[in-house]
Every structure is written in structure tokens, then in C-alpha cells.
Amino acid sequence: MIYCLDLSTDAILWNKAIDPDVDRLSIHPDGRLLYVPTFEGGAAGFINVLDAETGGLVRRVHFSNRSHDTLFPLSGPIFQETKAEDGSGRYLYLIDPKSYVVSRIGPYAGILGPYAVDGMSRHVVNNVTGLWGMQVAEIATGRIVTAKVPDHPRGGSGLLHGIGWTPDEREVWHSSNPADPHVFIWDMAEPMAPRFRQRLALRSGEGSHWMTFSITGDYAYVAPNKNSEAGTEIFDARTHGSVGLIGSSEDMLEIDFADGKISRVGDQFGIGRVVR
Numbered sequence: 001m002i003y004c005l006d007l008s009t010d011a012i013l014w015n016k017a018i019d020p021d022v023d024r025l026s027i028h029p030d031g032r033l034l035y036v037p038t039f040e041g042g043a044a045g046f047i048n049v050l051d052a053e054t055g056g057l058v059r060r061v062h063f064s065n066r067s068h069d070t071l072f073p074l075s076g077p078i079f080q081e082t083k084a085e086d087g088s089g090r091y092l093y094l095i096d097p098k099s100y101v102v103s104r105i106g107p108y109a110g111i112l113g114p115y116a117v118d119g120m121s122r123h124v125v126n127n128v129t130g131l132w133g134m135q136v137a138e139i140a141t142g143r144i145v146t147a148k149v150p151d152h153p154r155g156g157s158g159l160l161h162g163i164g165w166t167p168d169e170r171e172v173w174h175s176s177n178p179a180d181p182h183v184f185i186w187d188m189a190e191p192m193a194p195r196f197r198q199r200l201a202l203r204s205g206e207g208s209h210w211m212t213f214s215i216t217g218d219y220a221y222v223a224p225n226k227n228s229e230a231g232t233e234i235f236d237a238r239t240h241g242s243v244g245l246i247g248s249s250e251d252m253l254e255i256d257f258a259d260g261k262i263s264r265v266g267d268q269f270g271i272g273r274v275v276r
Contacts, residue, residue, distance in 0.1 A: 016055040020044050023068040037067035040083045063102045064088040073117040073271050081112050105142050113159045118169050118272030123191040125172050132157040147194040153180050162210045164270015167217035178207040178225050204230035210250035215266045223250035
């Protein structure tokens with residue numbers, strides 16, 4: 001289900017079950033359309049485009065099944081992933097928000113997981129199944145490079161789950177596997193040649209599942225594994241020091257108010273914010 005909340009009154013404007021299912025969704029910058037994947041475990045070969053004011057169906061965009069994690073970054077277009085095991089899960093899909101033409105980048109080294117796009121939609125960083133590290137793609141050319149974590153824990157990586165740019169795009173942070181209580185940081189001065197910078201230890205003693213940053217880039221929020229009782233750990237994004245814990249939630253969204261009115265809105269994804 002999806003519900004629409006009026007942030008001025010706390011009233012729920014609509015609350016609907018979406019056929020056939022939902023996953024992490026995104027919204028057009030003008031606020032009029034929602035882009036809703038149909039669940040990473042589902043068989044539907046499309047995402048739904050909904051009217052944000054009513055929740056009504058506008059159209060469907062077909063590309064593959066098992067869709068999840070839709071993103072409309074600052075410079076567009078719509079980015080879409082799938083966990084399909086027929087080979088399509090090794091591609092990152094781009095959907096033109098005007099024509100709905102679908103293109104793709106890949107193949108990657110494995111089925112894709114969490115990802116983040118920079119502010120000008122030049123580069124995208126990805127968690128990739130089976131990779132101790134990340135892959136970075138140059139969106140205009142489709143070129144992909146691999147950055148491997150040095151001295152990583154023994155054994156298979158599975159899917160490292162959680163990745164984001166610092167808003168100034170100087171660094172990318174990403175999770176380790178669910179059993180390893182560390183976060184890895186990369187210097188992104190040259191996006192297609194990342195340099196490993198640091199690993200941070202988590203207070204929880206366990207792995208993490210998602211991460212995002214405050215709009216200004218002051219803080220990083222590292223969420224624990226799903227269904228964990230550990231808190232979301234807050235780091236100073238510039239000094240890399242741990243500064244506190246808040247309640248466990250990967251579904252964090254910053255909304256700033258000025259004089260009682262919304263002044264700016266962040267993003268669940270760790271998107272870059274350099275737009276010039």
C-alpha cells in the first residue's frame with residue numbers, strides 16, 4: 001500500500017493498495033507523478049506510474065520483473081533496477097520521464113543492489129551481488145569500473161547493501177555484508193578511478209542495510225540490518241567520527257521547515273548534490 005500524508009495537517013489524503021505490489025518508490029521533481037516498482041520478489045514485468053494527488057494509475061512502463069528501488073535524481077532521468085535472475089538483473093535501467101523510452105547500462109558483474117547517482121547524472125555507483133566493493137558507471141558512455149575493498153573479511157560478500165555519495169561528491173560510502181560491522185569509504189576525486197580511503201567500525205557489532213546523508217552533507221545515517229534492534233548510527237560526514245544513534249530505520253527522509261512551511265526535501269538515496 002501507499003499513503004499520501006499532508007505534512008501541514010498530518011491528515012492522510014489517500015491510502016491505497018497498488019496492484020500488484022510496491023517497493024521503494026520515487027517522485028517527479030514537480031510532485032505530480034509517482035514511479036512505483038512492483039516488488040523485488042514479484043512477477044510483474046513493469047512499474048506503475050501514479051498520479052501523486054490521487055494515487056490513480058497513469059500508465060505502466062514495461063522492462064523486466066522483480067522491480068525495486070526507483071530513483072529520480074536531481075538531474076534525472078528515472079533510474080530503475082530489477083533483481084530478475086534471467087540476466088536482466090545485471091543491468092541498470094534508465095526511463096525517459098517524457099517519452100518513457102527505456103535504455104540500460106551493463107552488464108554489471110552480478111545482480112544489482114542499492115545504488116546512487118551524482119548530481120549531474122554523470123556517474124552512478126552500485127552495490128553488486130558477489131562483489132567485495134562497488135562498481136561505478138559513466139552514464140554517458142556506459143563504461144563500468146570495479147573498485148574492490150582491500151583486506152576484506154574472509155568468505156563471500158553476498159550483496160553489500162547500502163551506498164551513497166556525500167552531497168559534495170568527494171566520497172562514496174558503502175556497507176559491508178550483514179555480518180561485518182564496518183562501512184567503507186572511497187575518495188571520488190576521479191570517479192572512474194576510486195581510491196580506498198577508510199573503513200569505519202559500527203557500534204552495533206553487526207552489518208548495515210542502507211545509508212543516506214543530510215542535505216547539507218554534515219551527517220551520514222547508517223541503518224542497521226533489517227529487523228535489527230540496533231539503532232541507526234550517525235556519523236560526522238567530514239571527520240568520519242561517530243556522533244550518536246537514533247531509532248532504527250532505513251526509510252529516512254529529511255524534510256526541512258522554515259516558518260512552518262516546507263523549505264527543502266532530501267532523498268532516501270545517498271544522491272550527489274553537485275549540479276554545476
